[in-house]
Amino acid sequence: MIxxxxxxxxxxxxxxxxxxxxxxxxxxxxxxDQYALSAAxxxxxxxxxxxxxxxxLLGPELEFTVDAxxxxxxxxxxxxxxxxxxxxxxxxxxxxxxxxxxDFPKIGARTYIAVxxxxxxxxVLGSRSTYALGALGGYQGRRLAAGDELPxxxxxxxxxxxASLPMALRQALGGEIELRVVPGLYYDRLLPTAAKSFFAxxxxxxxxxxxxxxxxxxxxxxxxxxxxxxxxxxxxPSNIVDSCYPIGSIQVxxxxxxxxxxxxxxxxxxxxxxxxxxxxxxxxxxMQPNQKAxxxxxxxxxxxxxxxxxxxxxxxxxxxxxx
Amino acid sequence: xxxxxxxxxxxxxxxxxxVSDSMSLEAFFRGMAxxxxxxxxxxxxxxxxxxxxxxxxxxxxxxxxxxxxxxxAVKAVEEKAVAERRIQTRxxxxxxxxxxxxxxxxxxxxxxxxxxxxxTDLEYAARINGLADVxxxxxxxxxxxxxxxxxxxxxxxxxxxxxVERERQLQVPKYLRPRxxxxxxxxxxxxxxxxxxxxxxxxGYQMFxxxxxxxxxxxxxxxxxxxxxxxxxxxxxxxxxxxxxxxxDQAVAEVEAGTFDLRIRPVEFSLDAFLADPQGYPKTLQEVxx
Numbered sequence: 001m002i003x004x005x006x007x008x009x010x011x012x013x014x015x016x017x018x019x020x021x022x023x024x025x026x027x028x029x030x031x032x033d034q035y036a037l038s039a040a041x042x043x044x045x046x047x048x049x050x051x052x053x054x055x056x057l058l059g060p061e062l063e064f065t066v067d068a069x070x071x072x073x074x075x076x077x078x079x080x081x082x083x084x085x086x087x088x089x090x091x092x093x094x095x096x097x098x099x100x101x102x103d104f105p106k107i108g109a110r111t112y113i114a115v116x117x118x119x120x121x122x123x124v125l126g127s128r129s130t131y132a133l134g135a136l137g138g139y140q141g142r143r144l145a146a147g148d149e150l151p152x153x154x155x156x157x158x159x160x161x162x163a164s165l166p167m168a169l170r171q172a173l174g175g176e177i178e179l180r181v182v183p184g185l186y187y188d189r190l191l192p193t194a195a196k197s198f199f200a201x202x203x204x205x206x207x208x209x210x211x212x213x214x215x216x217x218x219x220x221x222x223x224x225x226x227x228x229x230x231x232x233x234x235x236x237p238s239n240i241v242d243s244c245y246p247i248g249s250i251q252v253x254x255x256x257x258x259x260x261x262x263x264x265x266x267x268x269x270x271x272x273x274x275x276x277x278x279x280x281x282x283x284x285x286x287m288q289p290n291q292k293a294x295x296x297x298x299x300x301x302x303x304x305x306x307x308x309x310x311x312x313x314x315x316x317x318x319x320x321x322x323x
Numbered sequence: 324x325x326x327x328x329x330x331x332x333x334x335x336x337x338x339x340x341x342v343s344d345s346m347s348l349e350a351f352f353r354g355m356a357x358x359x360x361x362x363x364x365x366x367x368x369x370x371x372x373x374x375x376x377x378x379x380x381x382x383x384x385x386x387x388x389x390x391x392x393x394x395x396a397v398k399a400v401e402e403k404a405v406a407e408r409r410i411q412t413r414x415x416x417x418x419x420x421x422x423x424x425x426x427x428x429x430x431x432x433x434x435x436x437x438x439x440x441x442x443t444d445l446e447y448a449a450r451i452n453g454l455a456d457v458x459x460x461x462x463x464x465x466x467x468x469x470x471x472x473x474x475x476x477x478x479x480x481x482x483x484x485x486x487v488e489r490e491r492q493l494q495v496p497k498y499l500r501p502r503x504x505x506x507x508x509x510x511x512x513x514x515x516x517x518x519x520x521x522x523x524x525x526x527g528y529q530m531f532x533x534x535x536x537x538x539x540x541x542x543x544x545x546x547x548x549x550x551x552x553x554x555x556x557x558x559x560x561x562x563x564x565x566x567x568x569x570x571x572d573q574a575v576a577e578v579e580a581g582t583f584d585l586r587i588r589p590v591e592f593s594l595d596a597f598l599a600d601p602q603g604y605p606k607t608l609q610e611v612x613x
Binding site: 182 | 343346372374377476494513515524552
C-alpha cells in the first residue's frame with residue numbers, strides 16, 4: 001500500500017481513460033500525457049494503460065508500506081527516495097518504509113508515478129481514471145488527500161530495476177511549443193483577420209489551465225463575423241446552441257482568449273474554431289503557465305500521419321519492455 | 324425542406340454535425356433519428372455518439388475506421404433516417420422547491436456577476452419575459468412539460484427545451500460572468516434551455532430553485548438509479564411540480580433513507596400532434612402522470 005503523507009497540488013489516479021459515456025456528460029478523462037503514463041507503466045512491467053498517479057506542478061509525498069518497483073516519467077520533478085535523487089524514466093526499487101518526495105518541476109507540468117501492479121482502485125465504467133467534476137472513478141472520485149491509502153495490484157513480474165527509456169523514446173518537453181490544429185467546426189465564423197492572427201501570433205498559457213482545458217492569452221482578440229444570432233444560440237457572436245465539444249477543440253468566449261479543451265472536457269455554447277490533433281494533446285498537458293505556444297494549421301491528412309508516427313513510437317516502447 | 328446537415332471534422336478523432344444553427348424540436352428530432360440509426364449500425368471504431376440540442380458528434384478511433392469512411396456512413400444514415408415524428412418515451416414528474424434558501428444564498432453571493440444586482444434571478448427572469456411576477460413565472464415554468472434535448476456539460480446534467488410555441492419560450496441570458504459555485508440539484512436556465520445541475524460546481528445559468536431528487540449518483544443508491552448512475556436520456560419528458568418546504572424536507576429525508584422514488588410513466592409523443600395543438604397536446608401528456 002502507498003500512504004499519502006502530502007497530496008501535492010493536484011494528484012489523481014489516471015489510466016488511459018474511459019470511452020463511451022461522453023454522450024451522458026462523462027468525458028474520457030485519463031492521463032493528459034498518455035505517452036508519459038504509458039512509459040512509466042512499461043518501465044515497471046505494467047500494461048501501458050495501468051492506473052498510475054498523475055501529479056501536477058507540485059508532487060506528493062508518499063510512504064510505501066511494502067517493497068515496490070516504481071518509475072517516474074513526464075515532467076521533470078526530481079524524485080527523491082529518502083532524500084536520494086532517483087533517475088527519470090527509469091525503474092527503481094522502493095523498500096517498505098521509504099518515502100518518495102519530489103522537487104519543483106524544472107520542465108513540464110505533469111509527472112506520472114507508476115508502481116508495478118498498478119494502483120488498484122475499482123474499475124468504474126471501464127476505467128480507473130478520476131473524473132473529479134463528477135466525483136467518479138479513481139480514489140473515491142477525487143484528487144488525493146493526506147492520509148489516503150492506495151492499494152497496489154499484483155505485479156506482472158516483467159519489470160526490472162534499472163529498466164530505462166532509450167533517449168530516442170524520451171519526450172522533448174519545455175520551450176516554445178507548436179500545437180498542430182485542424183481548422184474547422186465554426187472556423188468560418190471568424191473574421192479573416194482573426195483567423196490569420198490566431199495562427200500567426202504567439203500565445204502563452206494562462207493561469208486557468210487544468211484537466212478541463214487550457215486558456216491561452218497574449219494574442220490579439222479574435223473577432224467573429226457579426227450576425228443576427230439564431231434562436232437559442234445566445235447573444236454573443238461567439239455563442240452557438242449548446243453542443244458537444246471535441247477533445248482538443250478550441251473555443252474563444254467573447255472572442256477574447258482561446259481555450260483548448262482537454263480530457264475532462266465539458267460541453268457548452270461557444271463556437272469551436274478548430275481542434276488540436278490527437279498526437280499533440282500530450283504536449284498541452286505538459287505546458288506550464290506562461291509557457292509560449294504557436295498554433296500551426298494542418299490538414300486532416302497531416303493529423304492522421306502524425307498520429308501514425310506517435311502510435312509507432314508507443315508500439316516500439318511497449319515491445320521493448322513488455323515482450 | 325430542412326437545411327442540409329453541416330459536417331466538419333474535429334481533427335482526427337471527432338466528426339461534428341450541425342443539424343441546424345437554431346434550436347427547434349424539429350432539429351432535435353432529426354438529430355435523434357440519425358444518432359439512433361447510427362447506434363444500431365454498431366460501426367467498428369466508433370467510440371461514442373453524442374446527441375446534442377441541434378447537433379451531434381461522433382468520437383472515433385481513426386486507427387479502426389477511416390474518417391472519410393465514417394463520414395460516408397453517417398451521410399448514408401442521414402439520407403435514410405426519416406425523422407421519427409412519434410417516439411415512445413417516458414414522462415417524469417420532478418418536484419421543485421422554487422425560490423429556495425440555498426440558491427438564494429448563492430445568487431446573493433454572486434450578485435456582482437448578474438445583469439440586475441437589485442433583483443433575484445426569478446424576479447429578473449419574470450420581468451424580462453413580460454410576466455407579472457415571480458408567481459406567474461413559476462406557473463409558466465411548471466405549466467408545460469420539457470423535452471430533455473441533451474445530457475452534458477458535466478456528468479448527467481440534462482438540458483431541457485420547453486414544449487411551448489416559440490413566442491412563449493422562456494428566455495434569459497446567462498450570468499455576465501460565470502459563478503464559481505452552484506448548489507447541487509439547482510434548477511437553472513440559460514438562453515431557451517432549462518437544466519438541472521447534477522453536481523455542485525461552477526455555472527452560468529440563472530437559478531430558480533432546487534429539486535430533492537438526485538439525478539446522478541455513482542453509488543446508485545436509489546431505485547431509479549440502479550440501472551445507470553445517470554438518470555436522464557435525450558428524449559425524456561420532464562414535468563416540474565412545485566412543492567413547499569415541508570414536502571421538500573420530507574423528500575430529502577426519503578432520499579437519505581434510500582426510499583425516495585420518482586413518478587415515471589411511459590408515454591408516446593407525437594411531434595405532429597404537438598405542432599397542430601401546442602397548447603392542448605402537452606396537457607394530454609400531463610394527464611398520464613395523474
